Amino acid sequence: MDKLDFIRLLENTTIPEECADAAKYLQPIANALMEIMPPLLFRFRAINEYSLSALDKDLIFCSRAKDFNDPYDSLLTAQSLETILNTDPKSQFSLMSVFRQLLIEGYEIPAHISEVFPSDLLKNLVASLREKSKGSPDINDMDKFTRIVNELKNRVNFFEVELRNSNSFACFSEAISSITMWGHYADYHKGFALSYDMRPLISRPSGNITVMPVIYSSIRFDATNLLASCLGKNVGIPVKRLDMLDSIKSSLYKSPDWEYEKEWRLINTNNILDSHPHLKYAPVGIYYGAQISDINKKILRRIAFEKGLAEFEMYIDKSSSDYEMKIRPLSFK
Structure with missing residues (x-):
């Protein structure tokens, strides 16, 4: 199975509102995700008090779509x-x-x-x-x-x-060697990236937390039934919701302009009213940007040592003919 197979499976799976056993629909999706998910996904970070505290406490903070840099992110169309x-x-x-x-x-x-x-x-x-x-x-x-x-x-x-802001998200990428990702999301290569093994999160499907690949499409997800259901119930008309996965599906569609990010998205439907939704989940490795300062690298290396994280640094191979960032492992001194 590849990503296209998974997308077809997801799009063809619907969980009706009156369904009493959602697990039978979610398990095939979880099985497919286990097949296609890379061993590691990466989260790029700038260095500040917020990101250092989250690293120290093994927290993944989620954000609402309204705070993202894509104005179409999770924007519903009916x-x-x-x-x-x-x-x-x-x-x-x-x-x-x-x-x-x-x-x-x-x-x-x-x-x-x-x-x-x-x-x-x-x-x-x-x-x-x-x-x-x-x-x-x-x-x-x-x-x-x-x-x-x-x-x-x-x-x-x-x-x-x-509805756009009812879920919260944490964004990950397959592309640890991407110059653009380091430039856009890790303070122009002066930050760091964390690697995560997300497979334990999806091995047992849950209706509250999931991790799925973003679907890059030139056609936006049509959420007509989702909006009609909410609107109908609001005015006293019990419009059936045909697919309880529609809010998750609508959160995965993005323009092909963003395809370079190779994004996977942790979708959190818990803590709807929480202004800073998060979950506790530890990384397994840390990658230092090619232009990180010595003092910031020293601070991060101390935290990494205490947590037993695998350490790597990004660098530019001046003799190489390509534009990809290179990686080398570090041992603690």
């Missing part, structure tokens, strides 16, 4: 829902009138709609629409309809923000 809500209210009202007429003539609700609503709710809704269709709509109905549409738009915007 294409069909937003298309409907952004249509001119007069046109929507006209379409509703046509829909009512179709119901009178025996039109059946499409399967992709009926599967997300309770049958009793649809039955009552259809009866109500047919009853209201007996009279001609007037301008007061139109005004009320417009106010409802505008309120729904506001609520969709609210849930887009809330």
Whole structure:
């Protein structure tokens, strides 16, 4: 199995809202992750009090998507829902009138709609629409309809923000030798990187913590059902959530512009209200940037020695014809 196989497996796996045994769906995903996950993943760090304290305490701090450098990160799109809500209210009202007429003539609700609503709710809704269709709509109905549409738009915007920041993340990379990663995320090669073996985290699937590869795609994840479910429940309509993995899936999609990062993402659905969500998990190695200062290297080496971390330093091989950072192991002196 490779990453493409895993992506297909993930995209084809759905956990319905009423599912009583999510583990049977999660275990095949965990098994696939164990096959494709590299032995080590790397977390690049600048040197400051925050990163030193986290290293000393074996803590991995997670961040919300709003704090990332990608404005599209975890930003939900609900294409069909937003298309409907952004249509001119007069046109929507006209379409509703046509829909009512179709119901009178025996039109059946499409399967992709009926599967997300309770049958009793649809039955009552259809009866109500047919009853209201007996009279001609007037301008007061139109005004009320417009106010409802505008309120729904506001609520969709609210849930887009809330859902985007409901999970927290810690970012890792396969690319320890990447010049760009060291430059962007480790203070221009003056910082350090930590290596982690994440396989124990995924060997037993959990609904709260997972580690998955980012999916680089030119097409954003369509979270229509997720938003519709939240919106419906907010206004008292029990819209079924068809896939309980949709919030995780939406967190994994990024533009191909970021593909050089070779990112894996720890997704934490715990501590939703915690401003600094974290988990305790120890690294197994440390890598010193090629331009780290002597004093910072000395501080880090002391911590690494106390923790028994494998130590490496990055360097430039001036005789090499490529642009890759080189690695050499260090022994404690």
